[in-house]
Amino acid sequence: MKILLTGFNPSQTTRNYHLHSSQLHIVPWHYSLYNCLVDMGHEVEQRSIPLGEPVRPLTSFYSTHEFDSSHYDEVILFLGSPTQRVSSKFYEGLWTIAQFPNCILAFDDWQVKKQWRGIMSLAASTSASSPEDKQNGRGNLEDKLFGRFVLERVNKKTLEQVKPYERELRKGSDVILKKRNRVLVPGFQVGHLFDRSAPSSSSSPSSSSSSSSSVSLVMEGKGSEKDVREAFGAHLLFGEEIGYPRSRVFVVNPNPYHRNRTWEDPGHEGEESVGWRDRRRHSRGKKEIEERPRKRRRLNFASLAHSMTATWLKKQCGVPKGRGKSKAAAATENPPMTDNQHLESTTNEDKIPSHIGTWPLDLYGDRLEPEKRLPEDEMIKVFAQDWACLMPKYEHAGSGWWRARPLQCADTGSILVADDRELAVLYGWQYPFFGRKASDIVKLSDSELEDMASIQEWLLYAMHPLDKRVQRAEVSAVLHAPK
Known part of the structure; x- marks a missing residue:
């Protein structure tokens, strides 16, 4: 055609x-x-x-x-x-x-x-x-x-x-x-969430919580099949406000034919090829490849809409509710120290911390701070260096909306911190770390961090393999649907 x-x-x-x-x-x-x-x-x-x-x-x-x-x-x-x-x-x-x-x-x-x-x-x-x-x-x-x-x-x-x-x-x-x-949206498929036996626990790289307990945790006690089907899927992008017929919405996962950058190819250089796949280190001609850096105990948070994500970010700090008191009141009551040593007890609800625990938190993407708006080839270096990347929650959490960041983190051995519904879409019900916030991750040892990153990578590619046949089938479905 x-x-x-x-x-x-x-x-x-x-x-x-x-x-x-x-x-x-x-x-x-x-x-x-x-x-x-x-x-x-x-x-x-x-x-x-x-x-x-x-x-x-x-x-x-x-x-x-x-x-x-x-x-x-x-x-x-x-x-x-x-x-x-x-x-x-x-x-x-x-x-x-x-x-x-x-x-x-x-x-x-x-x-x-x-x-x-x-x-x-x-x-x-x-x-x-x-x-x-x-x-x-x-x-x-x-x-x-x-x-x-x-x-x-x-x-x-x-x-x-x-x-x-x-x-x-x-x-x-x-x-x-x-x-x-017909409407086409990019997204991770969510069908595996309706089949709680996939992948089997015996094939998992580590022991994991049972599917039923994961569903209960993520769904906050609402675990019926109907509840799950309503909580996940591309229909969340449209909502009742638009009410687009679900039978006319088609989802394509772009990753098999998409060029996700790695540390080894930050500049996206050279001729494009539909067969290009960047899961292995390689050199373009005689160009030397920079060695991957040692991981640093640091977090990054890249968002173009900080005002829409500040609430979620502050929840990642692990600060108990009711701590938004003045310094004078806090001193009088002498409350116990929280894990986040660097977050001041203040009435300024909009304040974003510079640290979570002892880990520095770097914010990127703010339009008011051009020096913090890095191009993608520079951001991928940040993902490779830092142990953890915070992917903010938006109103469409659970829709499966596609982002390149999960694969970029997986390919650089870094941990993705996100909303539980996003994590369920990416890693399935077998994911063993639901409920963990950034404030929990900063307490882990290097070996525990490595294990968590490895499990995320394994589950991501188990749930969403880079199979071009799958993407071709998804595209074919919308092309041949009734007009």
């Missing part, structure tokens, strides 16, 4: 955009999708369709040599929030959907609900806009769809350039909101 990959922003519409134009050089999951489709024998283009350029199925009556470049068997279009500065291809995306209404919609950002609300806001009909809405600055469809911010600041266009395509743009947004299209 001839397949088009496109979307609402330049990263989604440009092959290898992360290598040349992305500030943090994070490899998006559609990099893997492209590789997989090519390996399946499909002809793939990744580009933006200009306003006015027709996009039709190859079987269309209008198929001629003149329009061959815009004829496709399938279109996979990545959505985004229309009010984000990066969504500079928003109008082109809506135009493409209008031309190819049976396309596959896809997401590359876990904030699905936020993106959906943004699209709904711009697509609100004139008749639905009440006087109160208008008073609050929420104008009618024309005001929103062609508002100055989206039109000029985000898309760098004039009204004269887009107004002729108003009908198609409205149609494109309507197609999205009807919730009939």
Whole structure:
């Protein structure tokens, strides 16, 4: 098949955009999708369709040599929030959907609900806009769809350039909101959580808690099959707010065709190859490979949304509830010292500690501190050096939303600290360390740290093997689903 990959922003519409134009050089999951489709024998283009350029199925009556470049068997279009500065291809995306209404919609950002609300806001009909809405600055469809911010600041266009395509743009947004299209999201499969016998305990590298006790701990006592199925899966990304039909949501694990960096290949250099696999040390030409560093008893916390993750982070410190008292009150009552020696008892609830126990805690990703916003090739070095990486909890915990970090930590022998539901998705019910926080991990000896990292790596690849046949089957499922 001839397949088009496109979307609402330049990263989604440009092959290898992360290598040349992305500030943090994070490899998006559609990099893997492209590789997989090519390996399946499909002809793939990744580009933006200009306003006015027709996009039709190859079987269309209008198929001629003149329009061959815009004829496709399938279109996979990545959505985004229309009010984000990066969504500079928003109008082109809506135009493409209008031309190819049976396309596959896809997401590359876990904030699905936020993106959906943004699209709904711009697509609100004139008749639905009440006087109160208008008073609050929420104008009618024309005001929103062609508002100055989206039109000029985000898309760098004039009204004269887009107004002729108003009908198609409205149609494109309507197609999205009807919730009939196939939807593709990147994620770790969660089916193993519904089969509590996999993998067998006899094949585990260490003794582990029984599945039933793990389920009870993670699910907080709610362990029925129905409870588990509701607590895990891609439907959590949409929630009741969107209510997207579950039968139309397809999950693909990008890892088999994705290029996760290791210490030995931090720069993501050289020619790309769909057969590239970075589980072993290797050298590119005569380039010397840096030796892996000795592990340091240090934690890293990389997040682009610290305000959304501060509560989870503070729970990792192991500070008992009710300790948010003033220093004077604490001195009067003389409370016992907590394990976290460096966390002051203070009324400042927003304060993030510099240490957990005796381990320094380094924060990365804050937009207000550019020196702490490292590109991916530098962050992977941090993952390799530190014993533990904190992966914050978001509202979609349990959805299986894909991140490269679990594999990056596993491949560098580091420990991943995350929410129990995230850990269940990654490692299964046989995982023996549910309930452990960072404050527990900092007490471990080096040999115990090595054992924990080794068990995480073994279970991760047991649950989610780098099997390209599996990814091809997952992609094939969405391609051949009813349109």
